[in-house]
Amino acid sequence: MPTYWTQTVIPTLRQAPGDAEVPSHQLMLRAGLVRKLGSGSYSYLPLGLRSLNKVIAIIRDEMANAGAAEIFMPTLQPIDLWEQTKRREAYGDNLFVVTDRHGRVQALGPTHEEVVTDLIGACISSYKDLPKTVYQIQTKFRDEFRPRFGVLRSREFLMKDAYSFHTSLEGGAGSGSLDETYDKQYAAYQRIFERCGVPFMIVEAEAGPIGGNASHEFMVPSPTGEDTILTNDAGYSANVEKCETGPRDSDLTGDATGELEAVNTPGCAGIEDVCVFFKKQLKTKLATKNMLKTLVFSGANQRRVVAVVRGDHEVNEAKLRATVGCDIAMGDQDEMRNAGFAIGYVGPHVAIGKDDVDVYVDPDAAQGGFWVTGANETDHHHKHFNWQRDLIDQGVNVTVADIRNAVEGDPAPAERGGGTLQATKGIEVGHVFKLGCKYTEALGVTVSDENNQRVPVIMGCYGIGVNRILAAAIEAKTETRTGHDDNGIIWPAAIAPFTVVITPIAYEGQVKQVVDDLASTLETEHGMDVLVDDRSAEIARPGVKFKDADLIGIPIRITVGEKGLANGEVEIKARDGSNGAKGETITVDQCVAHCVALLQNIA
RNA sequence: CGGGGUGUAGCUCAGCUUGGUAGAGCGCUUCGUUCGGGACGAAGAGGCCGCAGGUUCAAAUCCUGUCACCCCGACCA
Structure with missing residues (x-):
């Protein structure tokens, strides 16, 4: 039966509500696909639901092709599972937590690694039971710090999440390895996004709080995307957080521009604050790239790690961790102050005379020339800081390494084809991870091998933001496809209502x-x-x-x-x-x- | 969580500075004329001015608190 307009609900709007800013949000509202209930939660009207269901049908089809079995798990999850995997803390305030009438604490699932691991762990006992891949399509809850852009970042959203279980990491077709399933899912994702008609690119990514060590994101290029992607002409593409850079020059022995001079900068704890202060109070132009940003981390063995990048750059914790060679964490502010770090006014020379402090500096900051840096004293900064004179000659060892996020214009790594990195914005619609044993270890899931030995179970996990696909399809702007024009939405045929x-x-x-x-x-x-x-x-x-x-x-x-x-x-x-x-x-x-x-x- | 902003009719918004019985456009209802790219005319309906206190003879307007929503920021010191 055809659908008759008068029998369905299509409340089109001539004007978009004032709080909608991005095109997909405005058009989803205007075209009567969704309505907002509260911050970050949306109702789906008939048109929106029809599109959503078409996306879901495509996903189901491709999951079946990839050998994944559909299951359905609860939203309400006992908090202990989250404590056992230490993710209650890792997720922090993003985890919605509810207490029932008996005082038992539950989490509203933001994702389901804990639950599937527990579930499937109880269903398998032998290596012969593996590999297995299961998935579900279900509502997730995340107490987003700031929901925005309509359906693009909401507190309640539909996700397809698949999980695979293996005894081996590597191995080709028929081996049942994690790599094999990862590749299958990866291929299924390509087909899903192709069939949905959304233009996408595949990007190397950090694994984030999910854990694991290899990961790709599927991004829809769009100016409203919240992720930054760096690419080179040779086809390398990576999320900023992951992106490697080619060699950059450094010169710690560069000449000083003057005597080290203290400047009173009351209340200027941030890079921007200092620049504004210089301009307004001292009538001197100071660019953020002429400042040193110095962050203090706690490392293993009670050691401190001082990381220095240029004021206009960002420290990349993963890179720093890899360079240092052990786990590091942002220090607690009070503890840091007690340890003699003037938080907000730290400079590299804080390391002088401290043998429990290691200094790492990014090549772009490891240069001669004019530097303004914290003076290691609250409300004070130093001008004319010089690495050789003010640090190395004072007996401090400095390690130069790539420890910052890549930025547009950086050299791309030679082994990735070299050239220069370009930046684009993207909407993350899918993400695949190789999880490893993080969850099975934490929850004690093992299986017997050929020799009747208990062996750890290896996992992979694969997510798709189902409703993000709708928004991304509308938002998309490439040479080949435009998701909207001045008159409204232009749906790809496969997911049009x-x-x-x-x-x-x-x-x-x-x-x-x-x-x-x-x-x-x-x-x-x-x-x-x-x-x-x-x-x-x-x-x-x-x-x-x-x-x-x-x-x-x-x-x-x-x-x-x-x-x-x-x-x-x-x-x-x-x-x-x-x-x-x-x-x-x-x-x-x-x-x-x-x-x-x-x-x-x-x- | 910090900073900024907004809550007035279904939607977009004016009115608030300088207190004095609530406004426009779109939408909606009825009638008429229309009828191939958001028609025209006439007559209507519709608001506890987010909520709670306070000041005042009098509060959408001033003050306090509170809630909701939006924007910016962010373990970057």
Whole structure:
């Protein structure tokens, strides 16, 4: 049965509510796909749900192809599971926690590693039971620090999460290894996003709080994306947090620009504060790139790690950790103060005379020239800091290493093809990880091997932000596909709420007859989803129907009016403009065939 | 959590500075004329001015508190 406009709920809006800023958010609201209930939680109206369900159907299909079995796990999860894996702390305030009437504490699942590991762990006992891949499509809860951009960052969202279990890490087809399944999921993801018609790029990523050591993100390029991706011409692409850089020069022996001079900078604990202070109070221009940003971490064995980057750069903890060779953490502020670090005013020379402090500096900061740095005394900074004179000659060892986030313009690593790194913004729609044994170890999941020895179980996990795909499809802007224009959404055919909208100029008499025939033929013989705009002229005159059809972005519109019918003709128009700005006039007889043909050319 | 901002009709917003019975456009209802790209005219309906206190003869407007929402920031010291 075709869907009739008057029988469904499509509350289109002429103006977007004022709190919607990004195009996908505005259009999802205007086209009547979703409505906001509260900060970061959205209801799905019929149009939105239909698209969501189409995405879900594609995901299910590809998961089945990849050999994953669908399951369904609870949202309410005992907090001890989270304590056993130490993730209650790792997730911190992002974890929604509820207490039941008996005072038992539960987490609302932001993800399900703990629960699946517990679940599947109890279902397997032998290496012969592996590999196994399971997945679910379910609502996740995250107490986001700041929900925003509508459905792009919400507190409640739909996620497809798959988990795989193995006894071996590496091995090709038929081995049952983690690598094999990872590759299958990776390929399934490529097909899913291709079929959904969203342009995407695959990016090397940090694993984040999920854990594990190899990971790729699937990103939809868009200016409203919250992630920064760096690429080179040779095809290397990585998330900023992960991106490696090629060699950069350093020169710790560069000349000083003057005598070390203390400057009173009351209340200027931040880089920006100091620059503003210099400009306003001292009438001196000071750029952030002329400052040294000095961070203090606690490392293993009671040692401190002092990391120094240029004021306009960011320390990358993962890189620093790799350089230092042991786990490090941001120090507690009070503890740091007691240990003699003037938090907010720390400079590299804080290491002088301290044998439990190691200094690491990024090449761009390890240069001669003019530096302003913290003076290791609250409310004071130093001008004319010089590495050789003020630190190395004082007996401090300094290690120069890449410890910062990459930025646009950095050299790309030679082994990745070299060249220069370019930055783009992306919306993360999928993420695959090789988890390893993090969860199975924490929860004691093992399996017997050929020799009847208990061996650890290795895991992988694979997530897709289902509703993000909708927003990303609308948001997308590439040479090949645009998700929206001034008139509204332009859906990829595969996830459009309907494939065809039929717009009768007046739904009555012969027009009505033709419309109903077309709708039923398209549905029953070609499996299309058809929306018939049966609103009467009193409710919606033709102009309104056209505007609404454009707004909700249905790929093909067929217009049927008395005038055309007098010549046995109807009009057909592709939303993406692929058959001209005004569409084409064709005979009723050709309409169905032409519609099918047109649809094949629409992404 | 810090900073900034906004809560007035279904939607977008004006009114607040300088207190004096609540406004516009769109949408909605009825009637008429229209009817192929958001029609026109006429007549209507619709608001506890987020909530709670306070000041005042009088509060959407001033004060205090509170809640909600939005933006910016962020273990970067």
